[in-house]
Amino acid sequence: MTEPPAAWQDASAGRPPLGDRGVHLWRIFLDAEPAALEAAARLLSEDEHARAGRFHFEHHRRRFTLARGFLRTVLGLYLDIGPETVAFRYNRYGKPSLPPRLGDQKLRFNLSHSGDWALCAVTREREIGVDIEKIQPHRATAGIARRFFSPREVDALFALPEHLRAAAFFRCWTRKEAYIKAKGRGLSIPLASFAVSLAPEQPPALIWTDDGTSEQPHRWSLDDIDLDDIALNNIDADIHASQGYAAALAVEGPQPDVRLWNWGLLPPPKG
Numbered sequence: 001m002t003e004p005p006a007a008w009q010d011a012s013a014g015r016p017p018l019g020d021r022g023v024h025l026w027r028i029f030l031d032a033e034p035a036a037l038e039a040a041a042r043l044l045s046e047d048e049h050a051r052a053g054r055f056h057f058e059h060h061r062r063r064f065t066l067a068r069g070f071l072r073t074v075l076g077l078y079l080d081i082g083p084e085t086v087a088f089r090y091n092r093y094g095k096p097s098l099p100p101r102l103g104d105q106k107l108r109f110n111l112s113h114s115g116d117w118a119l120c121a122v123t124r125e126r127e128i129g130v131d132i133e134k135i136q137p138h139r140a141t142a143g144i145a146r147r148f149f150s151p152r153e154v155d156a157l158f159a160l161p162e163h164l165r166a167a168a169f170f171r172c173w174t175r176k177e178a179y180i181k182a183k184g185r186g187l188s189i190p191l192a193s194f195a196v197s198l199a200p201e202q203p204p205a206l207i208w209t210d211d212g213t214s215e216q217p218h219r220w221s222l223d224d225i226d227l228d229d230i231a232l233n234n235i236d237a238d239i240h241a242s243q244g245y246a247a248a249l250a251v252e253g254p255q256p257d258v259r260l261w262n263w264g265l266l267p268p269p270k271g
Contacts (some may be wrong), residue, residue: 001016008027008261008262009261011261015077015078015261018122020124021254022123022158022256022257023128023249023256024120024121024258025120025225025258025262026120026122026260027118028066028067028117028119028263029209030066030116030117030118030174031116032066032264036264037062037066039069040065040066043073043084044072051064055147060246063118064113066118067111069083071109071118071119072084074120074122075107075122078122079098079107081102087099094186095186097100098205106125107124108123108124108128109122110130110182111130112132113132114132115134117245118132119225119227119247123251123256127251128249128252129178129181129182129250130178130225130247131173131175131248132225132227132245132247133170133245133246135170140165140169142158148176148191149194150192150194150208152207153157153195153196153198156199157169159199167200169178171248172198173246175197175206176194177248178222178250179206182252193209193211195208197222204248205217206220206222206250208269219253220250220252221250221251222248222249223248224246224247224249225249226246226247227245
């Protein structure tokens with residue numbers, strides 16, 4: 001990453017222009033009023049309603065519904081169609097794309113949501129993946145790291161002082177998830193078959209792959225996304241890091257021009 005993305009902006013004038021190297025990253029706060037939830041639900045297809053219905057907890061159904069309505073609305077901007085007419089097709093691993101009948105076959109996108117936030121990344125003619133995770137330090141265990149990270153990442157993680165490990169764990173996790181989502185092959189790519197940087201002083205990067213393909217790490221650009229005002233490098237075991245989020249973006253090709261956009265209602269300012 002050469003320069004951090006600019007600050008989050010409000011897209012008050014409608015769809016912002018998306019250049020050849022551009023990546024637009026949209027965020028939405030999912031704790032919305034009932035009217036917003038009802039509006040999102042009206043946009044969903046039958047299969048999306050069925051997917052929402054399979055969630056056990058009501059708040060998970062609500063967040064899924066809002067996130068999918070958000071995705072449809074954002075894509076409708078770029079396609080210049082109503083969000084209810086946006087349609088998806090899925091590859092064998094479940095990654096969505098746009099069917100030819102919608103016209104713009106160059107558009108690529110990805111969605112992720114966790115806790116109260118959703119992110120939607122949009123670009124053209126190159127693969128893209130985004131991941132967001134609510135930071136829960138109790139999940140950043142040695143057992144989980146050894147199960148899902150490469151040996152190289154595990155060594156780098158435990159070389160850090162203990163109070164920096166939770167932030168590094170989620171930094172690693174989101175970068176890895178963003179990469180496999182961009183590749184579009186899901187967990188058919190073993191998480192231990194490639195490595196990303198994770199130390200606080202290292203820029204985001206894919207540094208090694210051994211996933212059975214001819215993939216070259218330099219073909220991918222990784223960015224960390226500062227979703228809120230909590231910087232990952234400042235998370236300490238003595239603070240309540242559960243209120244923070246980690247997020248990462250993976251894009252095929254050279255370093256993109258990333259622009260950050262707000263969608264809809266955001267939470268009230270902190271204290």
